Amino acid sequence: MEHKIWFEPLGLRVTSSDGTTIFEAARNAGIALNSICGGRGTCGQCRIRVLKGEVSPLSDREKANLNEDDIADGLRLACQARPLSDLKVYVPPASMATGQKLQLLGTDEHSELDPAVREYEVHLPEPSLENPLPDWENMDESLVKGAGLERIRPDLPLLRHLPEVFRSSGPAVGIAIRNGEAIDVYPADRPLLGAAVDLGTSKIAVHLVDLRTGEPVAAQGATNPQVAYGEDVMSRISSAMEGSGPELRESVTDTLNEILGEMTTDLGQIVEMTLAGNTAMHHLFLGLPVRQLGQSPYVPAVCSSLDIRARDLGLHIAPGAYVYLLPNIAGFVGSDHVAMLMAAGIWKSGDTVLGIDIGTNTEVSLAREGAIVSLSCASGPALEGAHIRHGMKAAAGAIESVKITGKGVELGVIDDAPPIGICGSGILDTVAELRRNEIMDQRARLHDHPLVRRGDNGREFLIANADASGTGKDIVLSQGDIAQVQLAKAAIRTGINTLLHEAGISEDEIEEVVIAGAFGSYIDVRSAILIGMLPALPLDKFRQVGNAAGVGARLALLSKKHRGVALDIARSVRYIELALHPGFEQELSRSMLLP
């Protein structure tokens, strides 16, 4: 028996074959749910909620790993539950894996389907010697008379294509119109797709959507190939300034063509693309100069939203298609942040909301009384595992959670593999646990402790010894590593405090903290509070929204209204240059202290 399973809010549909679990069905479809035990029902990480349909009864392992509240709440373990009918399943952000697979989840907003590209079906009269109507005028007449449109302009590739489509596909022809321009023509029964892209510094996530229904068709991710030119934004800018700009641009274009080619048999069916990314990714993608972006006063070439012809960018989607780029706010607050403010509903919240995108640059916004103030802080790559002795990306073998008890160190390792390094959330946990257990003081100095030892470069804390490690070597967090984390947390907290100070409010007045982005979705908020990176608010005030930038790009794909919203956000946000803010340095040095 096959069953269909809809995964929400990913919007992906999967077919399960007989007897497979929801976990296996998800994995077969490329959706990576969290799992430490590898699907054996012991780690309790792959929690999902069945919204609709029937599943197998609760197993003993589920009873052991879910408490009464969880069960009352409808939670199940995906590795235990088997579908007995078609299902609709909700995957909470905490159950999405951080491994090689990308997190493509977000907080969807309901959106009216009103895409920039509208489709019309036209039945064309046959031309004759008595009435030798040119093909385009034949089409135009039908649109003007049949659909009541104003006269429209045809794009060149459409004209090149029209005579053949008209003569080979019979009189029923589909035509895609965008902003008064006909951009594609095709047999009326062909699919009509749109692509939403979240172009991250590290990762590219692409959603393919049916523009007729708004339904998702496929989702896929890849590493941003520009990492070969530098891990972070600044090294990419340097690389572009040294002449690699065209290669940087083409590498992303090629990857997008490749991903899209894997997602659909005919790239030409994709008639619109939307894209969100930070300002540097945006500029490099468009081939805009970045020199002025990389040096004071850090001026973008452009911030407004743009409609760029896909063919001018080397994208192999429909020749007449456009790429809509969401607007940027400033040199270091890009359209991904705008997309997040939109997708997470921060722009229209009447509450006092703090929105944070944690990364090498961390963008922070404070929404209050309908106005938004934003800034960027140089938090550095430590929280992404870079510039940390045993740091690594969130991939198989990465220590992603750490707990220090009287008995030793308890580790959570991605894919339940032997640990080979430690990723951002694990680093954050370690620093928090060191402080909680008073192995480290407020100034982040390691004290004497059985697991603290003298290393080559000062003190270090032993997280896993050689025996337990997958590399056969000790895994440690050094005093120097801790200083990197301390700098990151100070930068972020300085940003938050500066916004609070500007608004003249205290942290207690914050009603909600939205944490977006892949990294922000996997951190233990308690750890972030413990080291003072985030304000010490009740946990229920925090909302980890996952890839909200991708959701924002999808909203812009599905509704013109949201393009207007994005532009309103970008234009109305007040940007603060953090380094110019009075009291910045004092605030930064104060924030270096741990609570």
Added chain:
Amino acid sequence: MEHKIWFEPLGLRVTSSDGTTIFEAARNAGIALNSICGGRGTCGQCRIRVLKGEVSPLSDREKANLNEDDIADGLRLACQARPLSDLKVYVPPASMATGQKLQLLGTDEHSELDPAVREYEVHLPEPSLENPLPDWENMDESLVKGAGLERIRPDLPLLRHLPEVFRSSGPAVGIAIRNGEAIDVYPADRPLLGAAVDLGTSKIAVHLVDLRTGEPVAAQGATNPQVAYGEDVMSRISSAMEGSGPELRESVTDTLNEILGEMTTDLGQIVEMTLAGNTAMHHLFLGLPVRQLGQSPYVPAVCSSLDIRARDLGLHIAPGAYVYLLPNIAGFVGSDHVAMLMAAGIWKSGDTVLGIDIGTNTEVSLAREGAIVSLSCASGPALEGAHIRHGMKAAAGAIESVKITGKGVELGVIDDAPPIGICGSGILDTVAELRRNEIMDQRARLHDHPLVRRGDNGREFLIANADASGTGKDIVLSQGDIAQVQLAKAAIRTGINTLLHEAGISEDEIEEVVIAGAFGSYIDVRSAILIGMLPALPLDKFRQVGNAAGVGARLALLSKKHRGVALDIARSVRYIELALHPGFEQELSRSMLLP
């Protein structure tokens, strides 16, 4: 002493060095005036009229070659007159050479300067950390505030270019705006050019114009490189259908890039192009399919005017530039005819005007009471010298005029060279002279005559014998050649009569006959009347307007109003399919008779 000479209506300015004649000054600047004697003052072909300024007194040779009326009319021989001051000189159509150099002359209409591309000079404030305005928004703000424009869209290459232009050329930046889109940005003192192209089946003529003043900058012509794929439209269509479409397209693009490159040091200064041509040339240039154009019911892919990005066509002018293509009327009445109807003022004439473009296909329009009816007749290549035994193009050595007297045959040969063949106007003259001298009857049968002999394929008339010929062989016009001319004249006259019949008028009611195109400008109208190709109206009713299509393209370049006029003409013209017209075949066979 150097003097400036303005040549009208070419609109070209030339500097003459000390002592040179007007003829030499023109030749040095690439303007080819008619001359058989090579500037020795004996042929009387290089007549010009001095409109303004002082020239050397009349020479004896001028007195010998100009009659009293000519002299009273201000005519001079360009090879005799030397400038004594700056001059303005008018070149009558009859004085323009038909040789390798192209005729670029037309009947200019006065036009208000209102090009599609408007320029603004903007002074941008320097961005600072306190006010890190993105470059584009900096520009946009200045335009909105300074020039009161609506917000405009930037083209991608402009954005790629803007940061560097802004930082290298100082705060005064020129920006070219077209239809709400910013298409180019440059140092404010850079030239701003436009190009008008007449894309003929045989020849390409290009005019370069200063868009700030409307003044011409340069003019140049070249052979249409597609002749390598076939002389006439139908063989080009066949060639494209067999797969040569891309090569046909690229050959023209390459030639345009080349011509423009010879006319200006920086192609990027050309921010707009307009183009007129027949429907097949139009389609091949755009890479549109021509299969449906080449077979009944001869349907164009598009007739409306188009704005196509130059870069989408492979043109190396300013990356943001557009090519405006004048609208077509039907598969065999193209935008060159629309341009001619506009440039010659036929569209707004209240008179009953016949407009004719003679070529392999001859387009004929009848304007009457504000309405225009058009058709196309298959006149064949005979009048261009093709498919005629000793036929050739109008180049050096071609017999271009023929007179049969009692003493023999008087020839006019291009460049006064020994004759090597006979071009269209010479062929037409010969047939007319044969009929005038009754060497040939109404059915075009050659009678006995000292110069009529039996050749390999029937009778033939000896135009020049081997002794006089540059090839060492006789030059003849055969009975078969004459039949070709007869077919051509019958086709054209059938078209004219069909239009008169449709309008319910007789030929006497025609108030003006406008003959356009290179060939039409050089024929002796009397010969055309003599063989019955044109109606027997008084000679002063005929106006030979030269390259009116090129002038139409220039009008569209200089004023948006004329683009509207062109579209109005194309939309309002009633097209008749000649072959479907009742009585077509009877009319055609009747027209085969010579008067």
